Amino acid sequence: MAADGNASQLVGIVTLLGAAVIGVPLFKRLGLGAVLGYLAAGLAIGPFGMALVTDAQTIIHVAELGVVMFLFVIGLEMKPSHLWGLRGQIFGLGSMQVGLCALLLTAVGMAFGFSWQVAFVSGAGFVLTSTAIVMQVLAERGDIHAPHGQRMVSILLFEDLLIVPLLAIVAFLAPAQASDNAVAPLLQRAGLALLSLAALVGAGLWLLNPMFRLLAKSKAREVMTAAALLVVLGAALLMELGGLSMAMGAFVAGVLLSESSFRHQLEADIEPFRGLLLGLFFLGVGMALNLQVVGQHWPLIVAGVLALMATKAACIYLVARLTRSPHRVALDRAILMAQGGEFAFVLFSEALKLQVISAEVHANMTAIVVLSMALTPLVVSMHKRWARGDALQLDGVEAPEDLRGTVLVIGFGRVGQIASQGPLARGVQLSIIDNDPDTIRAAALYGFKVYYGDGARPDILRAAGAHHAQAILVCVDDKQAASRIVQNVRRECPRVQLISRAFDREQALELVRSDADHVVRETFESAMQMGRLTLQAIGVDDDEASGVMDEVRRRDAERFALETAGGLFAGRALVLGNIEHIPPPQHDKPAQ
Template sequence: MNGTFADVLLLLAIAVVLVWAFRRIKLPAILAYLVAGIVAGPDVTAWIQDPNDYHFIAELGVVLLLFSLGLEFSLPKMIAMRRLVFGLGAGEVVICTLLFAGLAFLWLDDWTAAMVIGGTLALSSTAVVIKQLGESSQLTTRKGQATVAVLLFQDIAVVPMLIIIPLLASSSTDVSIWESLAVALVKGAGVVVVLMAIGKWVLPHIFREIARLRTDELFVLATLLVALVAGGLTHLFGLSMALGAFLAGMMLGESKYKHQLEADIRPFRDILMGLFFITVGMQLDLQVFMHNLHWIVLAVLGIGIIKMLVVRTLAGYMKERDEDAWGAGLMLFQMGEFGFVLVSLALSYSLLSAEIASMLVGVGVLGMAVTPLVIQRCAQLVRPLLRKVAEPNEADLGQPELSEPKQVLVLGYGRVGQTVSRFLTQEGIDHLAIDHDTRRVQEAIAGGDKVYYGDAARRDILKAVHAEQVELIIISFAEDLKALEVLKSIRELNEHAEIIVRSRDDLHLQQLMEAGATQVVPDTLEASLMLVSQVLSRSGIPIRRILSRLDQARRSHYGEMHGFYPGETTDMDPEKIDRLQFLHAVQLSDSAYACGKELKRLALDELAVTVKSVRRGEEEFTEVRGDFVLHQDDVVVLAGGPRAIEASESYLLNG
């Protein structure tokens, strides 16, 4: 028992260090878990002698992963994207599976192993690709949508693959694979009917009763129980546990408890899935990997090229643009996390040798490692493959005439930019918008709007639209880092223009002001002001006084609105936490260091905090100066960053 505990402790320690290191260099956590398994496995440190000791717990991770997949399985979304999902997605899975299986058969001369390899390599990484698409702002692009559609069908295709692998293992008996598959389908249909009946008539009542009790741990326990019971039921019928979990998730996916279930299951799923990927890493024979590294690199390139050509061809038949077709194919080049699940399952049924499994794991690890870089540089990698230059010229788009500078420039023509443009048009103010989305520019020009295609951060584009002579410029896209880049480019050309910048919140407000913004308009704070104006108006406050208050808030750069009291749901992302402004109330006890001292003597500004107010009994002091003396039982409200507030509280109380 002590040995097992020590092993688990070592695994956790390795996983924590590697996940931290990998996330620092923007690599997915899955890779960190795989490397942790390699380090702890028999080929490096040999801390874990037998990975099979952890097989059952790792299998629970797969069960919960499929349960989460079932929760996210949305029939309405599937119907809305049916053309791409069942056209592009189904085509990619079927064609790539057959192509890779054919190549594997030529290599191994074993059709059962070849089918497993074909299905494994046809899948791509949903977790890594969608995360990278979101981080690179490509999720809502046409190529992003095509990529998501293929991943969606691949996730569905995992379910029959989980059924077929055990059948392939039993096909060596007298019963044919087709008979086995028919029996499995009948069993599967029976299980589906039973589970759907339970999901429709039993589970809603159970979860409604649990929700009434408002007991979080009971909700979590019930969620885990449902996933495991469903998995156990399919296992009882000779099918995969993961299949039952998927069906259970699908049943609950359309219920009003979907998001709560997903939130409750995620910590267990992530930890157990981490353990699963660690066990996969343990199965990687490092000698085989290093000995065949050249073949593995060649395989990653070959698989990527085949997938890209297949997706490009299918997307071309579906009249998708060349740029989007090549881009979607490139993003799907890697082997996915479900590939590891299939490799592990096939290995447990002896359908693959340990050497082949190690090579497949190596292909998956290498592919996932380079995926973030490939997706971030997708446009540059795809450009040489296009028949014509991806950047459309002015004649193609019917660009507006630019002989004279406009009164106003609107940079970014999304929803906010278009709204600004409509109001300017109504007032007869001559203006021009710039946007980098080809389709949006084409649509806008076709509708009669004055929109110029180009990247607003480029000096040549800014010169083309006479930005150096424009008096008022609006940056309407809520991407602060991009806005900073654009601001610097504009200020190099034009020092006198008024520049109004839209921002999502006040995290980068100071940086934007220092970069040359005349006014920054944070969405969240402006929404608060609009809400306040409605509340005050309905409370009988004169409109002139309300407008004065709003104007004062804006002139002070929302000074009174910075800082908020954090709660359990506050986003404590390490990348943001140093830029957040929190409020925190500190009560001075009779032995507190600050009692009887003036604020200027305490010099709290040196700790990067400000005193927002001091409450003394029923009295509140909102404007406190340096000569203000703090007394016992005063409640001091501090504003500043989380770490600065912690240090200041300790200083006020203990000196």
């Protein structure tokens, strides 16, 4: 009997994996994206398709850990200072969008003939956008760290924080006989939530880094992987016990570890689990689409999907335009965030338990949310094709494809043009990419072949030949873009020589901490030359002036080395001006 049970479980696992292996490549080949491939595969093998796998809710519950791990990885890339800088977007933009959408979606529900209580719960559930779908699409496009991507991430974070207040509102809306036990512990829930959050922050500040340093000394890679999973799942469990979102707990844990020297190791350890579980989540959502309910109430469900998605999209577009986003960005946000999300299932289940909504409304709204999630990747793909001609004028501009240059230059403005002269003089083969079509066309007039691409995207790096290059020059004039590029290059190509331009000392320190081999401060050498000329102008002879400036250079290099985390990066040579300074003797580096 036990053998039969094990075989049955193994059949289910093989079926899930087989559906993903077949469905995802097929849909990506059709240009429809991985998310829609997972959803379609789940629908095909689920209880309302071929019925090869029947327990969709269990799969969704387990696979929600994929969303949790995704938020942990995003948190690792957001330092507390950066998150603090987003506070206006999180609470300002987030509350504006959520408040207006909730009001309009409630009005849509009342227009369908429901009471205001049922309409509010249905609308509030649909307000909660799918973190999994939005983050997956942003990751595929490489837009998570772009300004418009950061705004969407901020709104998603605010929506994750809303789940507890919304559950409290549902308890107040419940009939007296159902709400007696629900309203009483509201203060207790709020206190427990704050206590859980405080415990997580305390552990992140004082326990996690010492724990990883201790484990790194054991040099057991599997233990580090286990510790990474422990941190993610432990943070998620703590937040769930406190009544908050599991994904929010993982995100906070990631932010607390974002400045840790173990950040890249943690991200590498989590990545395989994140991708697999996130795919499993989308499979489960596809399986959960109840075709019987859709068949019985299809006019209401189809009308509900169209009305709610159109209203939410219009509201998001309006808020984006009111906050001065350009039309293209506002339309992209509206299309990408117009669906309901996974937290709607939690809200609807609680409302059903407290008799705020009926079982029929629960089934219909669940189907509406699942259909909206399934439609989103398709709508995004269609919009991408239709809007391709409006995004940028790319006449005469080519994207990179399987380049093989010895040196890859990212950014071909003033710095990139000058920095490339040395390699060109030695006959070195260059690959050059830039994300400004005008720069590319101007360079072509002088005989330079520059390809169009964003160096912050891993797929563009691969197409531009980053894995084949001996050296990569990061010459972009955007501080945040340069930091993202350096981090992606180091993650994708750990052995390549990485030379990056830095705007100032602060950014130079950040780039060194991201493992750039050489960092050049763009104003340093010109300022040193001006200092030398000043000494000569007041009568100091050439040799003495050179000696004074060399001493200034030496002291600056020493201060810089001390600031780079006490010698953690001593294995890297840092270019300060046009000379190399080798930091103090190398110490044992923590396991990476």
